Amino acid sequence: xxxxxxxxxxxxxxxxxxxxxxxxxxxxxxxxxxxxxxxxxxxxxxxxxxxxxxxxxxxxxxxxxxxxxxxxxxxxxxxxxxxxxxxxxxxxxxxxxxxxxxxxxxxxxxxxxxxxxxxxxxxxxxxxxxxxxxxxxxxxxxxxxxxxxxxxxxxxxxxxxxxxxxxxxxxxxxxxx
Amino acid sequence: xxxxxxxxxxxxxxxxxxxxxxxxxxxxxxxxxxxxxxxxxxxxxxxxxxxxxxxxxxxxxxxxxxxxxxxxxxxxxxxxxxxxxxxxxxxxxxxxxxxxxxxxxxxxxxxxxxxxxxxxxxxxxxxxxxxxxxxxxxxxxxxxxxxxxxxxxxxxxxxxxxxxxxxxxxxxxxxxxxxxxxxxxxxxxxxxxxxxxxxxxxxxxxxxxxxxxxxxxxxxxxxxxxxxxxxx
Numbered sequence: 001x002x003x004x005x006x007x008x009x010x011x012x013x014x015x016x017x018x019x020x021x022x023x024x025x026x027x028x029x030x031x032x033x034x035x036x037x038x039x040x041x042x043x044x045x046x047x048x049x050x051x052x053x054x055x056x057x058x059x060x061x062x063x064x065x066x067x068x069x070x071x072x073x074x075x076x077x078x079x080x081x082x083x084x085x086x087x088x089x090x091x092x093x094x095x096x097x098x099x100x101x102x103x104x105x106x107x108x109x110x111x112x113x114x115x116x117x118x119x120x121x122x123x124x125x126x127x128x129x130x131x132x133x134x135x136x137x138x139x140x141x142x143x144x145x146x147x148x149x150x151x152x153x154x155x156x157x158x159x160x161x162x163x164x165x166x167x168x169x170x171x172x173x174x175x176x177x
Numbered sequence: 178x179x180x181x182x183x184x185x186x187x188x189x190x191x192x193x194x195x196x197x198x199x200x201x202x203x204x205x206x207x208x209x210x211x212x213x214x215x216x217x218x219x220x221x222x223x224x225x226x227x228x229x230x231x232x233x234x235x236x237x238x239x240x241x242x243x244x245x246x247x248x249x250x251x252x253x254x255x256x257x258x259x260x261x262x263x264x265x266x267x268x269x270x271x272x273x274x275x276x277x278x279x280x281x282x283x284x285x286x287x288x289x290x291x292x293x294x295x296x297x298x299x300x301x302x303x304x305x306x307x308x309x310x311x312x313x314x315x316x317x318x319x320x321x322x323x324x325x326x327x328x329x330x331x332x333x334x335x336x337x338x339x340x341x342x343x344x345x346x347x348x349x350x351x352x353x354x355x356x357x358x359x360x361x362x363x364x365x366x367x368x369x370x371x372x373x374x375x376x377x378x379x380x381x382x383x384x385x386x387x388x389x390x391x392x393x394x395x396x397x398x399x400x401x402x403x404x405x406x407x408x409x
Contacts, residue, residue, distance in 0.1 A: 007191055072341070109218055143211050
């Protein structure tokens with residue numbers, strides 16, 4: 001028998017604030033112990049087609065540690081992963097549509113350039129949207145049409161600005177898997 | 178354990194733009210999504226939350242004088258992968274409206290009354306058999322602010338973390354026998370009738386230890402199967 005993945009649905013407008021834990025947007029420490037690597041800040045505004053900022057939208061990130069290791073058994077190097085770095089974070093946007101993360105600069109995983117995976121969940125989004133912030137040229141970035149690649153590149157230095165436009169002019173490229 | 182993620186049957190997933198759900202055309206990307214082959218980055222994920230995030234327990238209903246108003250329900254949810262294997266240690270977040278159809282959330286300004294004993298949120302980890310049990314009250318239906326006659330049927334929101342990043346799931350679970358199910362714009366956005374049917378929990382005969390609640394069973398299937406069958 002084939003088990004078919006459950007259908008997705010929108011997060012709706014009432015995701016409990018208590019699930020956006022106070023420190024879930026700060027990946028640089030765990031139980032008071034600092035993660036290894038260079039602390040960086042990433043923030044941005046999330047807007048819809050008419051440019052209106054989106055409030056209480058949920059953004060989650062997943063990334064490798066400073067040495068490019070994922071804290072997950074599928075990574076052959078996971079036993080060496082930084083024990084003080086969770087790799088996952090969650091933030092909600094404020095009334096201005098702004099989210100904010102503090103994390104460490106990811107290292108380069110095998111075959112990839114340093115990057116951070118993003119997910120966006122919200123009312124009116126019937127499925128999770130997935131995108132990626134790239135710190136260098138990367139095989140996955142090369143799949144994005146050239147004229148849109150700059151929208152996914154981390155520019156300058158920390159604090160980085162990564163705006164997410166769900167639809168319309170300067171629409172963020174999103175991935176399907 | 179290496180996980181394989183394959184494209185889903187589109188008919189089992191909801192339309193992204195829904196007639197009569199005015200936020201969907203403003204927030205759904207107009208450009209085609211970019212297909213990529215998953216790499217280690219997407220085939221890993223936050224699989225171990227134990228001790229790293231605050232859990233809330235699975236009792237949403239409360240007890241005694243602090244019990245929420247409404248029909249007590251006991252929901253047994255099993256989290257599986259596409260092999261049908263249980264996903265243990267998966268973090269499951271649950272939230273829903275109170276018995277009157279009002280969320281304990283500052284953004285819900287519906288007329289329905291709040292219940293001071295109901296916060297409507299549970300956060301739990303599945304056990305080794307992939308099971309979570311929730312004790313709560315049955316949520317009420319409520320009118321959507323489109324004010325054109327759309328009422329959401331009683332439903333419970335689920336956010337689930339699987340073994341890898343691409344297993345992440347946000348969904349809603351419905352109740353059997355609700356006339357509003359057939360009219361709901363979100364539930365009916367899923368084209369495949371069998372997939373819609375699977376979003377509805379199943380009422381099962383109560384057992385003696387759960388005599389005071391209506392017992393429902395539900396199964397969640399997360400994306401991903403074992404790359405090397407027979408091993409785990």
